[in-house]
Amino acid sequence: MNSIIEFERNVNLEIITGTGEILQDFSSTGKERPWVVHKKENLRLVEIYKIAKAKNINLISDSRLFDLEHCGDTLTFLKDAEGKKKLKTANFCRVRTCPMCQWRRSLKMFSQVRKITDKILQDDKGIKFIFGTFTVKNTDAENLENCIDNLNKKFRYLVSNSLTFAPAKKLKRNLLGYLKAVEVTYSIKDKTYHPHLHVIFAVKSTFFGSSKYYMSKKEWIELWQKALNVDYKPQIDIRVIKSGTAKAVAEVAKYPVKTAPILKLADDEAVEVLKTLTLDLHKKRFVSLGGIFKTVKQELKLQDIETDKDLVNVDAEQKERFNAITAVLFKYNFRFGAYIC
Numbered sequence: 337m338n339s340i341i342e343f344e345r346n347v348n349l350e351i352i353t354g355t356g357e358i359l360q361d362f363s364s365t366g367k368e369r370p371w372v373v374h375k376k377e378n379l380r381l382v383e384i385y386k387i388a389k390a391k392n393i394n395l396i397s398d399s400r401l402f403d404l405e406h407c408g409d410t411l412t413f414l415k416d417a418e419g420k421k422k423l424k425t426a427n428f429c430r431v432r433t434c435p436m437c438q439w440r441r442s443l444k445m446f447s448q449v450r451k452i453t454d455k456i457l458q459d460d461k462g463i464k465f466i467f468g469t470f471t472v473k474n475t476d477a478e479n480l481e482n483c484i485d486n487l488n489k490k491f492r493y494l495v496s497n498s499l500t501f502a503p504a505k506k507l508k509r510n511l512l513g514y515l516k517a518v519e520v521t522y523s524i525k526d527k528t529y530h531p532h533l534h535v536i537f538a539v540k541s542t543f544f545g546s547s548k549y550y551m552s553k554k555e556w557i558e559l560w561q562k563a564l565n566v567d568y569k570p571q572i573d574i575r576v577i578k579s580g581t582a583k584a585v586a587e588v589a590k591y592p593v594k595t596a597p598i599l600k601l602a603d604d605e606a607v608e609v610l611k612t613l614t615l616d617l618h619k620k621r622f623v624s625l626g627g628i629f630k631t632v633k634q635e636l637k638l639q640d641i642e643t644d645k646d647l648v649n650v651d652a653e654q655k656e657r658f659n660a661i662t663a664v665l666f667k668y669n670f671r672f673g674a675y676i677c
């Protein structure tokens with residue numbers, strides 16, 4: 337009942353416009369939120385899509401391009417007596433390649449993983465977390481889609497119960513769940529794509545208890561090589577998330593889809609790379625959860641990170657009540673490169 341009253345009170349607040357105030361928005365840890373950075377990236381992406389359209393490469397419909405161009409250009413914040421702001425409404429486009437929306441999704445992912453990990457640790461303090469990056473050889477544009485499918489398939493093999501290989505048995509014995517994200521980066525130097533996996537494993541404390549269970553980096557490499565069925569030693573990075581807190585776990589769980597590096601490329605190359613990524617990554621899932629991560633997410637009734645439409649409420653700290661006294665509307669001003677009230 338309280339929240340309804342609160343909501344209605346906020347809705348009835350007068351919206352302030354036209355004061356000339358320049359937007360400054362700080363997170364709870366005092367960091368300025370990078371609204372302008374992401375709006376500028378967003379506009380560079382619009383430019384690349386328009387160049388593609390001029391070349392008859394249609395990667396986005398006109399109406400979606402319109403949404404992208406206006407993504408986050410109008411923001412309404414609630415303001416409390418101390419001047420603290422809380423985003424109330426914004427017109428996010430939800431185009432998958434949009435840097436503004438990717439930023440919002442990545443904040444959302446941080447908050448979700450933090451909530452999930454908090455709950456996991458509440459239920460069992462002894463659980464440990466390991467962060468791993470699993471790679472394969474770089475690939476060209478033509479083989480990228482196959483390569484991603486293969487990577488996902490091989491990961492399922494890695495965590496499946498069917499492996500009888502010694503390191504696989506050690507993992508199987510202690511594995512409680514995982515969070516997996518597929519990331520694809522582009523190498524400007526040799527014009528190739530680099531798909532790889534970022535994984536957070538939740539394991540029983542016994543994993544570190546004795547050499548009978550503990551897996552050295554060498555064993556992880558052997559296991560990944562075995563799963564891939566290749567004759568080279570694949571590159572992996574594996575580390576224990578030492579502090580083991582929910583925040584530390586959430587910090588490594590970044591939302592993997594990032595358009596930003598493409599935006600720095602020269603126009604023609606940017607169009608090509610955007611084309612490859614748009615076509616190959618269409619409708620693919622980037623984030624998946626297994627075991628304890630999945631069940632706790634369901635328990636907490638959290639939205640699917642990739643399809644969740646709400647990119648306004650993304651903060652982990654929703655607990656604290658926000659006592660708004662006014663609402664302020666900011667619009668992005670192209671000429672000044674700033675949000676102005």
Ligand SMILES: [Zn+2]
Pocket residue numbers: 404407408428429430431434435436437438
């Ligand atoms: Zn957007």
